[in-house]
Amino acid sequence: AQSVTQLGSHVSVSEGALVLLRCNYSSSVPPYLFWYVQYPNQGLQLLLKYTTGATLVKGINGFEAEFKKSETSFHLTKPSAHMSDAAEYFCAVSDLGGYKLSFGAGTTVTVRA
Amino acid sequence: GAGVSQSPSNKVTEKGKDVELRCDPISGHTALYWYRQSLGQGLEFLIYFQGNSAPDKSGLPSDRFSAERTGGSVSTLTIQRTQQEDSAVYLCASSLRGSGGADGELFFGEGSRLTVL
Numbered sequence: 001a002q003s004v005t006q007l008g009s010h011v012s013v014s015e016g017a018l019v020l021l022r023c024n025y026s027s028s029v030p031p032y033l034f035w036y037v038q039y040p041n042q043g044l045q046l047l048l049k050y051t052t053g054a055t056l057v058k059g060i061n062g063f064e065a066e067f068k069k070s071e072t073s074f075h076l077t078k079p080s081a082h083m084s085d086a087a088e089y090f091c092a093v094s095d096l097g098g099y100k101l102s103f104g105a106g107t108t109v110t111v112r113a
Numbered sequence: 114g115a116g117v118s119q120s121p122s123n124k125v126t127e128k129g130k131d132v133e134l135r136c137d138p139i140s141g142h143t144a145l146y147w148y149r150q151s152l153g154q155g156l157e158f159l160i161y162f163q164g165n166s167a168p169d170k171s172g173l174p175s176d177r178f179s180a181e182r183t184g185g186s187v188s189t190l191t192i193q194r195t196q197q198e199d200s201a202v203y204l205c206a207s208s209l210r211g212s213g214g215a216d217g218e219l220f221f222g223e224g225s226r227l228t229v230l
Contacts, residue, residue, distance in 0.1 A: 009153065043117065043204065043221030044156075090155065099144065099163070101219065103156040 002027040002093045006104035014112045019063075019078040021107050023091035026072065033074040034092040034101065035065055044090065050074065061085070086111045115139070117222035119205050125228045126195055134190045134225045138207030145188050146219065147180060150202040159203075162188065195229045202226045 007022040025031055035047040048059025055067040061084075065076045074091060088108045092101040118137040126132050138145050147159040158172040162182040173179070177195075182188040192199055206219040 004155075041223065043223045044206075044219075045221070046218055049218075092156075099161060100158055100169070101156075102158070103148075105153060105155040 002031060002102045004091050004093050004102055004104035006089075006091050006107050008107055009105065010108045010110070012110045012112060013081045015083060016080050019076075019081045019085060019109065021076040021089050021091075021109070023065075023074045023076065023104060024072055025074060025091070025093045027093055032094045033065075033067060034094075035059065035063070035074075035076050036090045036092060036103075038088045038090065038106075040087070047076070047089070081109075081111050083111050083113065085109060117205055117207055117220050119203075119222035119225050121225055122223065123226045123228075125230065127230050128197060129194055131191065131193045132195055132227060134192075134203050134205075134227070136188045136190070136205030136207075136222060138186065138188070138205070139209075139220055140186075142207035142209055142220070143185070144208040144210065145182055146206040146208075147188070147190050148204045148206065150204055150224065152201075156204065159190070192227075195227075197229045200227055200229045 003026050005024045013019055033050045036044040037047050038044045047063050048057045048065055050057045050067045058064045063078045065074050067074050088106045090106045091104040094101050120135045124132055143164050145162040148156040149159055150156050160180045161169040177193045180190045202224040204221055204224045206221045208219050
């Protein structure tokens, strides 16, 4: 069974600063990894995903994440935060070919002017 | 519509009452999921429908919870004899293919916020 741990339920950054959201997973088989974002009063939307191939994955809105198998991590970064990045971010994992996503508890990002 | 539609967006009910939550997935999406989002606890998988296959009900927390999907499209999640711990946001998602998990592209609705008094 897969599981996801997101370190830090809340992250506060200054506008223009680096955003780093940490995600560690456990999976008995090679995983597929995802980051979803949820803006206030909206549904979740896919930011980026890792399935196979290049371990550095680029997503929408300037976000990227790197799959590190040795560290069982899939941390999300953005070099320069924007006010519009304030949202809740969820890391998720599924087994190869599986259909169920297991989500982390989420990290709420606030951006200070 | 273009996206996943859920209704009602908000529901307040008294303990012991039954509630029905509706989900209208994106046209052509064969897979449909229900998740529950509780404060500070992430998303909890409830049930998965794929075409005409038997649904995966492994995430339903008790026999008070049930769901159906009619005609491979609209789905209804029913909670009988609601309890206060059922208060949460219930999210519906659909995906184009049955391997929604492998593909990762789940399209979520805005959710139905249930409050049980």
